[in-house]
Amino acid sequence: MRWRVFFxxxxxxxxxxxxxxxxxxxxxxxxxxxYDPNAIDLRTLQRPPGGAHWLGxxxxxxxxxxxxxxxxxxxxLLALVVTALATAIGTTLGALAxxxxxxxxxxxxxxxxxxxxxxxxxLAMVAGSVLRPNLWxxxxxxxxxxxxxxxxxxxxxxxTLRERTYAEAARALGLRPQRVLxxxxxxxxxxxxxxxxxxxxxxxxxxxSALSFLGYGMRPPTPSWGGMLNEAQAFYRQSPWLAxxxxxxxxxxxxxxxxxxxxxxxxMGGRGG
Amino acid sequence: MPRLALISVLLFxxxxxxxxxxxxxYAADPSATPEAIERMKEIWGLDxxxxxxxxxxxxxxVQGDWGRSYVERRPAIxxxxxxxxxxxxxxxxxxxxxxxxxxxxxxxxGVSRSPGVQHAVRVIAVLGMSVPTFWSGAIVLLVFSSxxxxxxxxxxxxxxxxxxxxxxxxxxxxxxxxxxxxxxxQWMRYVQAxxxxxxxxxxxxxxxxxxxSRARALLRHGLPNVLLPLVTVLGLELPRxxxxxxxxxxxxxxxxxxxxxxxxxxxxxxxxxxxxLIVAGVAVLIVxxxxxxxxxxxxxxxxxx
Numbered sequence: 001m002r003w004r005v006f007f008x009x010x011x012x013x014x015x016x017x018x019x020x021x022x023x024x025x026x027x028x029x030x031x032x033x034x035y036d037p038n039a040i041d042l043r044t045l046q047r048p049p050g051g052a053h054w055l056g057x058x059x060x061x062x063x064x065x066x067x068x069x070x071x072x073x074x075x076x077l078l079a080l081v082v083t084a085l086a087t088a089i090g091t092t093l094g095a096l097a098x099x100x101x102x103x104x105x106x107x108x109x110x111x112x113x114x115x116x117x118x119x120x121x122x123l124a125m126v127a128g129s130v131l132r133p134n135l136w137x138x139x140x141x142x143x144x145x146x147x148x149x150x151x152x153x154x155x156x157x158x159x160t161l162r163e164r165t166y167a168e169a170a171r172a173l174g175l176r177p178q179r180v181l182x183x184x185x186x187x188x189x190x191x192x193x194x195x196x197x198x199x200x201x202x203x204x205x206x207x208x209s210a211l212s213f214l215g216y217g218m219r220p221p222t223p224s225w226g227g228m229l230n231e232a233q234a235f236y237r238q239s240p241w242l243a244x245x246x247x248x249x250x251x252x253x254x255x256x257x258x259x260x261x262x263x264x265x266x267x268m269g270g271r272g273g
Numbered sequence: 274m275p276r277l278a279l280i281s282v283l284l285f286x287x288x289x290x291x292x293x294x295x296x297x298x299y300a301a302d303p304s305a306t307p308e309a310i311e312r313m314k315e316i317w318g319l320d321x322x323x324x325x326x327x328x329x330x331x332x333x334x335v336q337g338d339w340g341r342s343y344v345e346r347r348p349a350i351x352x353x354x355x356x357x358x359x360x361x362x363x364x365x366x367x368x369x370x371x372x373x374x375x376x377x378x379x380x381x382x383g384v385s386r387s388p389g390v391q392h393a394v395r396v397i398a399v400l401g402m403s404v405p406t407f408w409s410g411a412i413v414l415l416v417f418s419s420x421x422x423x424x425x426x427x428x429x430x431x432x433x434x435x436x437x438x439x440x441x442x443x444x445x446x447x448x449x450x451x452x453x454x455x456x457x458x459q460w461m462r463y464v465q466a467x468x469x470x471x472x473x474x475x476x477x478x479x480x481x482x483x484x485x486s487r488a489r490a491l492l493r494h495g496l497p498n499v500l501l502p503l504v505t506v507l508g509l510e511l512p513r514x515x516x517x518x519x520x521x522x523x524x525x526x527x528x529x530x531x532x533x534x535x536x537x538x539x540x541x542x543x544x545x546x547x548x549x550l551i552v553a554g555v556a557v558l559i560v561x562x563x564x565x566x567x568x569x570x571x572x573x574x575x576x577x578x
Contacts, residue, residue, distance in 0.1 A: 011396070114279040116509075117557040121516035121535055122550055126287050129538040206405055210520050213407045214535060229408060236415050243415060247408030255403035262399060 004179070005267040014264020015256040022253055026072035035063035037070040038221045058232060060243055068249055070224035072125050076253070078139055078208050078224075083201040085143035090150025091193060097151070098158030099181045112148040120145045121210055121227070128216030138208075138217060146204055153196045157189035191268045198261035202254045209250050225250050280554045281334070285320050288543055334551070340544030342536070343367035349544035353533065353552055360529030364518050368507075370534025371456025378457065379464025380496065384488045394465060406517055410451045410524035417447065448525040452517050456510070463506065467499030474498075501572055508564035511557050 006012055025032060040062060049064075057063055097108035126135075127141045161167060162185060170184045211217040212226030220227060225246040232242035333340070339349040382394035424447045435497045468491055471477055476498075480490035519531025526532070530549045537545040 006392065110275055114276050114283060117276065117512055117554055117561070118280060118283075118550065119512045119515040119519065121519050121554050122531075123283075123287060123555060125519070125534060125538060126546060126550070129541075130288065202403065206403075207516075210407055210516075213405075214520065214523060216538070218536055226405075226407075227363055229411070233411075236411060240415060243408075243411055247412070250408065251400075251404050254405070255400055258399045258403050264396070 002267050004159060006263050009263040009266060012266075013260050015259035015263070018252065018256045019260060022072060022256070023076060026076045029064055029069040029073050031065075032069055035066040037223055038062065048229060048239070058228075058235075058239070064228075064242065064245060067223040067228060068225070068245060070123055071225045071228055071246065072249065072253075074135065074222060075205060075208060075223045075226075075250075078142070079201050079205040079257075080137065081139045081178035082142040082146065082204045082208070083197055085139065085152050085201060086204070087193065087197045088149040089143065090147035090152075091154045093147070094154030094156075095158045095186055095189075098155035100187065105155075106236065108151060112151050115145065115148045116152075121207055124207060124211050124216060125216050128211055132219070133217070135218065137212075142204055142208060143209075146207070147201060149200060150193065154186075154189060158185055161185045161188055174245060175218060195261055195264045195268060197248045198257055198264060202257035202261065205250065205257065207238075207253050242245060277554075279400075281331055281551070282327070283297065283335050284547055284550050285330060287494075288547060299547075300486070311427055339548050339551070342537075342542055342545045344545070346538050349542075349548045352545050353530070353548040356528060356530050356533045356549075357552065359527055360515075360518060360522070361520065362445065363448055363452065363527055363529055364514055366445055367452035367518070367521075368456070368514065370449055370453030371460055374457040375455070375460025376464050376500070379461040380468070380492070382461065382465040383468025383499075384491055386487075391465070394461060397464040398458040401461075402455055404454070405520075406451055406455060407520045407524050409454065410448065410521055413447055413451055414524070425547070448521050451525075452514075452521045454526045455517060456514070460503070463503065464499055468495055469524065471498055472494040504564050504568055504571065508557075508561045512553070513551050515556070 008105055039044065058067070069133065093108045093111075097105040123145050124141055127145075128138070133141060158181070167180060167185060170180045175184075208217060209224070209226030209229075212224045213230045215230055218224045218227055220231065228246040232239070232246075236243045285473045319508065330340075337350060339353070341347065342349045345352050365390060378394060378397075382391055385391065415425075418425065424445050472487075476494070477490050477495050480494045481487065485493070515531075518529065519534060521527065522529045522531035523535050530552060534546060534549040537543075537549070
């Protein structure tokens with residue numbers, strides 16, 4: 001990874017700054033939010049943006065800005081946890097498959113191919129519907145459907161790295177296979193995995209918000225960006241701001257992740273991902 | 274084949290393992306006596322151990338018996354089959370939109386040497402794949418249907434109206450554009466990167482040595498080589514396209530597989546739920562096989578590989 005190249009890409013750097021700001025805003029939601037996100041106020045139903053409520057209020061008089069901040073917490077935390085989990089599972093399985101080959105490879109590749117040929121959203125919808133998930137079960141469900149891409153990349157990386165001379169040298173020294181794989185091969189595969197994980201984060205956020213939009217994600221009243229769009233569906237016409245802001249937040253976060261991933265890929269020399 | 278088997282185990286497990294599965298749907302009805310619940314379980318075979326249920330389900334599945342829809346009281350396979358047409362139409366049209374616009378813009382960016390154009394293409398590409406379709410779809414509906422009244426609010430045709438081709442296209446346009454817009458970005462980028470990589474290849478250099486302009490050499494000799502692998506990418510992208518179609522169908526009240534899945538999950542109609550996912554899985558397998566075969570026809574080099 002050549003960080004100089006990364007920092008010479010204005011879009012990537014700007015996107016990283018945006019991400020950081022979003023993360024800070026979400027983390028500091030309790031201090032930044034002007035109102036309680038779930039406080040129902042029947043005197044201020046569906047107020048347009050401006051005045052005491054910068055982004056307006058929803059059909060129950062709840063402050064949209066406060067809800068957006070708290071929703072960002074949930075959405076970003078989920079994206080982070082799911083990406084971390086999926087990367088851990090995918091990298092481990094993919095690396096093992098690439099390194100040991102034979103039946104390990106066949107088994108992992110079979111699972112990867114099977115999962116990759118099903119629509120992720122459909123599976124997550126079914127799981128979300130039967131499980132009625134909380135934050136952690138939702139994270140596990142999403143991780144279980146999104147690891148295969150990482151596994152593919154890790155496998156391909158290990159397959160090529162395994163033939164390098166330093167890998168051969170490590171084996172010739174009599175190191176145990178685990179040590180060769182985890183100490184000598186994987187560290188050299190980190191760059192493409194980081195790029196893939198960043199782009200996966202963007203995908204996860206999209207799937208999570210689609211899931212919440214359809215009503216299979218976090219249960220109300222816990223706010224999430226997709227969930228806010230779901231709740232507001234009946235009021236889009238009277239109160240268009242309810243439709244605009246959460247969608248903008250999703251688009252902003254996802255595109256920031258994608259731009260960062262793009263810049264990281266360029267910093268890597270355009271390989272992988 | 275093993276992949277199909279694993280998919281079936283996976284689907285069955287997702288639906289039957291957790292609590293709240295089919296067996297609990299009946300139990301949730303307060304008017305159901307314990308005896309009635311037991312009898313229902315017996316009729317549906319839900320009293321058997323899971324692996325027995327699974328084997329029975331798979332055997333029947335292969336024979337074309339996908340169980341009966343709890344809600345519509347007719348074979349689940351029929352319920353699913355009825356919705357296949359609209360989904361195919363929507364995904365097909367979206368694919369067409371994505372391919373035409375994507376390849377067009379990609380060629381523009383690949384042939385152009387202005388850094389401004391290339392930069393713009395990159396930004397559009399990233400933005401295009403970052404907008405959630407359920408949001409862009411809702412905004413499109415809000416602006417063009419609610420306010421401007423240019424397009425219908427959803428569905429495949431005017432209710433009670435004559436089923437003309439024009440009417441069908443009028444309903445298809447918005448959802449297809451919204452769903453296709455996600456792919457414009459991807460194809461565009463793919464074609465641009467492809468054109469850049471073949472620009473230095475021998476056959477393009479030869480064409481230029483013959484006196485062709487850069488643009489002509491790239492289009493006549495480079496582009497076919499770039500478009501060829503697109504066939505495979507197309508097949509691999511299908512699951513994601515189906516995921517996208519599911520949300521788009523819900524937003525635009527499009528009576529396809531995705532909306533069926535959504536509705537069946539709400540009513541807990543599990544035979545239909547499983548049916549929609551099986552259809553999706555099988556469709557992907559068929560398309561992947563077809564693209565592999567097609568690739569052999571289109572590119573003689575792989576036939577000997």
